[in-house]
Amino acid sequence: MFGMLLRAWRYRHFIYSSIKNExxxxxxxxxxxxxxxxxxxxxxxTIFAFILSAVLSSKLPGIDNRYAYALYLMAGMLAWSLxxxxxxxxxxxxxDNGSLLKKMMFPRICLPLIVSGSALVNSLLLFVAIxxxxxxxxxxxxxxxxxxxxxxxxxVMLGAGLGLVLGVFxxxxxxxxxxxxxxxxxxxxxxxxxxxxxxxxxxxxxxxFLNPMIPLVxxxxxILVFGKEPKWLPLTGTAIFxxxxxxxxxxxxxxxxxxxVDTL
Amino acid sequence: xxxxxLHVENLGKAYRSYSSEWRRMLSWFxxxxxxxxxxxxxxxxxxxxxxxxxxxxxxxxxxxxxxxxKLITGTLRPTEGAMRINGRIAAMLELGMGFNPEFTGRRxxxxxxxxxxxxxxxxxxxxxxxxSFAEIGDYFDEPVRTYSSGMxxxxxxxxxxxxxxxxxxxxxxxxxxxxxxxxxxxNRIREFQEMGATLLIxxxxxxxxxxxxxxxxxxxxxxxxxxxxxxEIFDFYNAMIAEKENLTVKVVKLDNGKAQTISGxxxxxxxxxxxxxxxxxxxxxxxxxxxxxxxxxxxxHRPVETLVLGYGIKDRLGQVMYGTNTWHTGQVxxxxxxxxxxRFVIAFPANLGIGSYSIQTALVDRDTxxxxxxxxxxxxxxxxxxxxxxxQFAGCLWNEPRISIESLTQ
Numbered sequence: 001m002f003g004m005l006l007r008a009w010r011y012r013h014f015i016y017s018s019i020k021n022e023x024x025x026x027x028x029x030x031x032x033x034x035x036x037x038x039x040x041x042x043x044x045x046t047i048f049a050f051i052l053s054a055v056l057s058s059k060l061p062g063i064d065n066r067y068a069y070a071l072y073l074m075a076g077m078l079a080w081s082l083x084x085x086x087x088x089x090x091x092x093x094x095x096d097n098g099s100l101l102k103k104m105m106f107p108r109i110c111l112p113l114i115v116s117g118s119a120l121v122n123s124l125l126l127f128v129a130i131x132x133x134x135x136x137x138x139x140x141x142x143x144x145x146x147x148x149x150x151x152x153x154x155x156v157m158l159g160a161g162l163g164l165v166l167g168v169f170x171x172x173x174x175x176x177x178x179x180x181x182x183x184x185x186x187x188x189x190x191x192x193x194x195x196x197x198x199x200x201x202x203x204x205x206x207x208x209f210l211n212p213m214i215p216l217v218x219x220x221x222x223i224l225v226f227g228k229e230p231k232w233l234p235l236t237g238t239a240i241f242x243x244x245x246x247x248x249x250x251x252x253x254x255x256x257x258x259x260x261v262d263t264l
Numbered sequence: 265x266x267x268x269x270l271h272v273e274n275l276g277k278a279y280r281s282y283s284s285e286w287r288r289m290l291s292w293f294x295x296x297x298x299x300x301x302x303x304x305x306x307x308x309x310x311x312x313x314x315x316x317x318x319x320x321x322x323x324x325x326x327x328x329x330x331x332x333x334k335l336i337t338g339t340l341r342p343t344e345g346a347m348r349i350n351g352r353i354a355a356m357l358e359l360g361m362g363f364n365p366e367f368t369g370r371r372x373x374x375x376x377x378x379x380x381x382x383x384x385x386x387x388x389x390x391x392x393x394x395x396s397f398a399e400i401g402d403y404f405d406e407p408v409r410t411y412s413s414g415m416x417x418x419x420x421x422x423x424x425x426x427x428x429x430x431x432x433x434x435x436x437x438x439x440x441x442x443x444x445x446x447x448x449x450x451n452r453i454r455e456f457q458e459m460g461a462t463l464l465i466x467x468x469x470x471x472x473x474x475x476x477x478x479x480x481x482x483x484x485x486x487x488x489x490x491x492x493x494x495x496e497i498f499d500f501y502n503a504m505i506a507e508k509e510n511l512t513v514k515v516v517k518l519d520n521g522k523a524q525t526i527s528g529x530x531x532x533x534x535x536x537x538x539x540x541x542x543x544x545x546x547x548x549x550x551x552x553x554x555x556x557x558x559x560x561x562x563x564x565h566r567p568v569e570t571l572v573l574g575y576g577i578k579d580r581l582g583q584v585m586y587g588t589n590t591w592h593t594g595q596v597x598x599x600x601x602x603x604x605x606x607r608f609v610i611a612f613p614a615n616l617g618i619g620s621y622s623i624q625t626a627l628v629d630r631d632t633x634x635x636x637x638x639x640x641x642x643x644x645x646x647x648x649x650x651x652x653x654x655x656q657f658a659g660c661l662w663n664e665p666r667i668s669i670e671s672l673t674q
Contacts, residue, residue: 013387014378021375025366105338105355106379172285255292258341262279 004254007107015110019117037122038129041081045073048194067137068225074130075224076193079217082123082152083159084184089115090163091180094171098264108257112167116160123152134224142227151219151230154242158212161246168249168256171263191217209234212241267350268312269430269462270336275309275345277331278302305331306486309345315430318463320473320494322501323483329466332483333433336464351430351462354380356421365409369400369419372408376423390426397452398422399445414445421449431462474498528639531568532627535605536561537644539623550614551652552662558610558645562627564600568638571597573608574626579619579660587624591631616649617660623647 008015026036049070093111094101101108127148134141170176191213192200200208208214215238219230280299282288291297306328313319323329334340335347337355363372373394377387395404398418400411408416425432434453453476457463467473473480473494480497482490484504490497540557541547550556562573576587590596590608597606623645629636654662 011378011381013384014375014381017375017378017384021364021367021371025364102334102339103355104379105353106381172288252292256289259280259288259292261340 008109011110015113018114022118038126041077048073071225075221076217079220082155085119086159087163090167094167112164141224144223147223157246158242161249164249171260212238269315269350270313271348272309272311273346276307276343278304278343316460318477320477320480321466322480327483328486353431354429355433356424363408369404373423394422394426433464435466526641528637531566531638532564533639535563539647549648549650552654554614556614560608562606564604570629571600572628576624578622615662618651620648
């Protein structure tokens with residue numbers, strides 16, 4: 001496993017230039033270029049904000065900004081969009097690059113690394129956009145925002161780990177590629193991004209602690225919206241889950257790699 | 265004997281299928297799962313290649329040539345056996361892979377070189393060289409989508425060969441691009457060879473292997489069946505193909521769309537057709553300019569008044585290179601009886617360009633097939649013209665000139 005990472009290190013220029021290429025290719029023949037990466041999640045925030053806040057007039061306790069709900073949505077969306085981009089793009093990365101894998105020899109681990117890198121760039125862009133909107137709406141996140149890098153690392157480990165396992169699965173069982181987007185949508189609604197966790201009643205409420213995304217999304221909301229420190233205890237659970245899934249993913253990937261090209 | 269640069273020992277590659285993909289995955293973790301099928305594409309390969317050797321890999325489609333190259337480049341992993349490689353490999357399989365049409369040639373060149381594992385500094389240092397070798401002028405900084413396919417090949421080749429590899433793998437990439445660039449790339453490969461690089465070439469045509477290689481390996485059904493000098497290997501290979509084709513003529517006739525089509529009313533039929541070389545042997549490969557004979561045996565089945573045999577030589581695109589019939593030559597057969605057999609021997613020199621040709625035959629009553637068409641046969645026979653000993657030339661016809669030059673300066 002160490003050798004695998006060492007080989008990837010030797011290809012760092014390639015990984016870097018691929019991420020750059022992917023970023024630049026958004027500008028080719030599209031006027032707003034990479035802005036679309038920011039516009040999509042923000043448009044979703046606007047839709048939810050409009051429907052839930054203006055139409056259903058839900059209230060957010062504990063904060064007195066009248067745009068409070070929009071802020072809350074944006075924080076959750078920042079966490080979720082990074083995670084879902086990592087999972088859904090890692091899912092198809094090997095299948096999409098099948099012909100390249102068959103013809104060129106390079107460390108295969110570069111592909112998921114490129115995906116992770118470019119998802120990270122997109123997330124940072126979204127973060128900058130969100131900060132600007134926060135400032136416009138008259139909200140300052142406070143010092144706890146400095147915890148954000150820790151949360152991002154956790155988020156990337158979780159998303160990349162799960163994505164890598166699913167991506168390898170998808171090479172052998174293509175149905176995985178169809179199922180995962182549906183599961184992701186379910187998962188989105190099982191995570192308090194659009195709604196407040198305290199509004200949850202229902203029978204299944206007690207099972208939600210199994211969702212490793214909840215502490216993460218909650219931490220994003222705490223540091224960006226409520227100016228509070230993340231809740232470390234539940235986050236530890238997420239961290240353990242992320243580390244285990246990443247290690248398993250690398251191990252699984254290494255076992256699968258020899259047969260992957262045979263099947264593509 | 266020095267240390268071989270490439271050493272292959274009992275190499276084998278199998279594609280395995282399992283009753284379910286879950287079982288395949290379990291097998292990675294040491295679970296005792298048996299595949300339901302193992303298809304060996306290559307097996308028991310043993311050979312060593314010395315530094316500086318140029319080796320041609322010959323074999324029919326499906327013999328395992330490309331699998332072998334993929335194993336050597338490392339995109340596929342061997343199922344059994346071992347392989348030792350001492351040096352960097354550059355493979356030119358499928359030039360033009362992975363170019364992003366929206367980016368400039370320069371950026372794509374950069375990206376591809378990165379994929380080959382070179383660092384930023386190395387690429388930047390080599391970039392002027394790549395640009396000048398590709399010779400596409402200002403297009404180098406235009407998006408690749410504006411390129412012709414020939415221009416893409418130029419850039420790709422320039423990148424792939426910008427650094428001298430210890431082993432260069434060429435998979436028929438030489439036959440792409442325009443004649444000028446083909447020459448240029450050929451020269452570069454030669455240069456590498458002179459500087460001590462090892463070459464591995466896969467090609468179907470005798471000429472490129474014979475000019476570059478000093479050794480050839482013949483693969484058949486995933487095994488090395490012959491390893492020796494290219495001349496000998498090609499003779500063996502051609503004989504092998506010829507034998508095979510004779511056996512399968514009947515099958516080819518039936519289901520292959522490109523194969524023989526026979527039509528006509530059937531009063532007379534071509535029973536046998538074969539091409540003989542100057543030594544009087546049945547040949548599928550003939551030399552440029554070699555005197556050859558087309559021997560056709562015709563049998564009459566029902567009474568007719570006149571019988572005329574026509575034939576045409578077509579190139580691989582179906583253009584008739586030459587054709588005539590026995591009406592024009594004044595050799596009409598009058599009132600043949602059912603059961604009569606005739607042998608036509610058509611002798612002519614193979615004054616044709618290098619390539620593959622087919623023979624078409626027609627049995628008719630006069631100069632056209634419009635009044636009566638006893639039998640019409642397309643692709644009755646296929647043969648190849650190769651240039652063994654003539655001056656190199658281009659075109660579909662051999663028209664050897666005598667060139668004289670006199671110096672006009674004092």
